[in-house]
Amino acid sequence: MTQDELKAAVADAAIKEIEPHLEKDTVLGIGTGSTANLFIDRLGPLRDRFKGAVASSDASAKRLEALGIEIFELNNVGEVPFYIDGADEVNANLQMIKGGGAALTREKIVAACAKRFICIADGSKYVNQLGNFPLPVEVIPMARSYVARELVKLGADPVYRQGVITDNGNQIIDCFDFMIDDPASIEARINAIVGVVTNGLFAQRGADVLLLGKTDGVERTALR
Ligand SMILES: O=C[C@H](O)[C@H](O)[C@H](O)COP(=O)(O)O
Numbered sequence: 124m125t126q127d128e129l130k131a132a133v134a135d136a137a138i139k140e141i142e143p144h145l146e147k148d149t150v151l152g153i154g155t156g157s158t159a160n161l162f163i164d165r166l167g168p169l170r171d172r173f174k175g176a177v178a179s180s181d182a183s184a185k186r187l188e189a190l191g192i193e194i195f196e197l198n199n200v201g202e203v204p205f206y207i208d209g210a211d212e213v214n215a216n217l218q219m220i221k222g223g224g225a226a227l228t229r230e231k232i233v234a235a236c237a238k239r240f241i242c243i244a245d246g247s248k249y250v251n252q253l254g255n256f257p258l259p260v261e262v263i264p265m266a267r268s269y270v271a272r273e274l275v276k277l278g279a280d281p282v283y284r285q286g287v288i289t290d291n292g293n294q295i296i297d298c299f300d301f302m303i304d305d306p307a308s309i310e311a312r313i314n315a316i317v318g319v320v321t322n323g324l325f326a327q328r329g330a331d332v333l334l335l336g337k338t339d340g341v342e343r344t345a346l347r
Pocket residue numbers: 154155156157158159208209210211220221222223224225226227230
């Protein structure tokens with residue numbers, strides 16, 4: 124199976140996971156990226172079964188709206204029952220690196236408001252140790268050089284993601300050569316650097332359910 128077929132299989136599995144819980148007043152939290160897009164596409168035909176969605180990026184909001192799914196402001200919704208999103212890396216504790224598409228901050232905010240985070244990923248995203256994928260850090264533009272120097276002190280090789288502006292008007296630094304022993308601690312330490320908006324480690328609040336696409340089928344892991 125190709126990587127795209129594995130992504131499609133986990134998108135199908137996520138629909139099966141949430142479909143029995145859809146109610147007329149349900150507002151879903153929806154992530155960003157190629158795997159989330161496949162999930163969004165499958166959500167379209169179910170649009171009359173639920174109220175709408177909160178999106179973690181302008182791109183996802185546009186895709187959802189094009190399918191007739193109403194978009195809500197998170198501030199007007201409060202808690203969402205599910206947040207469904209992909210990952211760049213995920214480990215056995217369902218901690219993740221996210222933000223390859225620069226959507227990490229809004230993703231983390233919507234995930235924080237979700238009762239259940241369902242991570243959908245093809246098998247290539249599963250790792251024993253997080254960090255081979257460069258860890259994204261969203262920064263306030265004027266703090267970029269300062270934050271980069273602080274990241275060097277933590278052992279990372281920071282690289283400015285040229286030409287990328289986040290939906291929040293900020294910039295991204297990617298941390299290369301930075302294998303992560305203690306994800307929750309590194310998440311907190313990077314977030315404590317002045318000028319950091321957030322980083323792409325989803326460790327303190329990881330996923331609750333992982334749907335991992337493998338050639339022999341979708342493997343489901345539930346922590347809670
Ligand atoms: O900012 C982007 C997100 O964190 C994505 O969820 C992540 O990059 C995975 O994207 P994809 O499903 O395209 O591999």
